[in-house]
Amino acid sequence: MKHITFWFDFISPYAYLAFEKLPEALKGLGYEVEYRPVLFAGFLKHHGQLGPAEIAPKRDWTYRQVLWLAHAHGIPLQMPAAHPFNPLGALRLALACGSEGRVNRYVAESVFRHVWRGGADAADAQRLAQLRAELQPQRDPDSAEVKAELKANTDAAIARGLFGVPTMEVDGRLFWGFDGLPMLREYLEGHAWFASGAWEAAAGVPAGKTRS
Structure with missing residues (x-):
């Protein structure tokens, strides 16, 4: 049975799509999934990048897509x-429901759907408090x-070479994005x-030219 680590941030719509589609995309295969929340902004800072929503035309396309x-x-x-x-707030709430940096699928699903269903304010304090009451975390989300x-x-994700979310890691190989799910399945099936x-x-492949 293959072990997959699903690295994600609730801020990413592609992470939500991949999370929802993962069971169907890998149907019939033997695998287990470990869900690990990360702060996508930390990736951007480390790699010196802007987020998709920080580039106006890309922002429009991202939401349409x-x-x-x-x-x-x-x-x-x-x-x-x-x-x-x-x-x-969402990331810490999820982690407070889990242990050792991992969360179960139910918790991840609850928070993802809090963000990406209904069109409400994902960071609203009252809504997060209500979600906290529903999930009843074992720890304080604001704890050190x-x-x-x-x-x-x-x-840990950055050290493994991650640059975006969602990323599915298996056998040290990184499969990035919602559109990486078919490739992940082919790997798990043993494609030559x-x-x-x-x-x-x-x-x-060598870089022919780099920007200074």
Whole structure:
């Protein structure tokens, strides 16, 4: 049985889409999933990038595309009242319900749907308080312990080479994005391409020119 680590931030609509589609995309295969929340903004800071929503034309396209993808795949999705939003409250609440940086699928699903269904304010304090009452976390989401777990998850993900969410990690290989699900399935099914050397060779292509 293959072990998959699903790295995600609730702020990402692509992470939500991949989360909802994962069981169907891997139907019939033997696997287990470990869900680990991270702070996507930490990736952006580390790699010196802007987020998709920080580039105006890309922001418009991103929202149009995710709404279309949700429609095309039959996944309920409404944009939250404002996006991007501060995801720390949601991330810490989820982690407070789990242990050692992991959360179960029910908790992840509850928080994802809090954000991406209904069109309400994902970061609204009253709504988060209501969600907290429903989930009844074993720990205080604002505790130093929970905050440290989120940082540790983010640092560990960066150390593994992650640059975006969602990322599915299996056998040290990283599959990024909602559109990475078919590729992940092919790998888990043992497709010969993954043993051909093409995966490794792709990382060895030299850069012909870089911007200063």
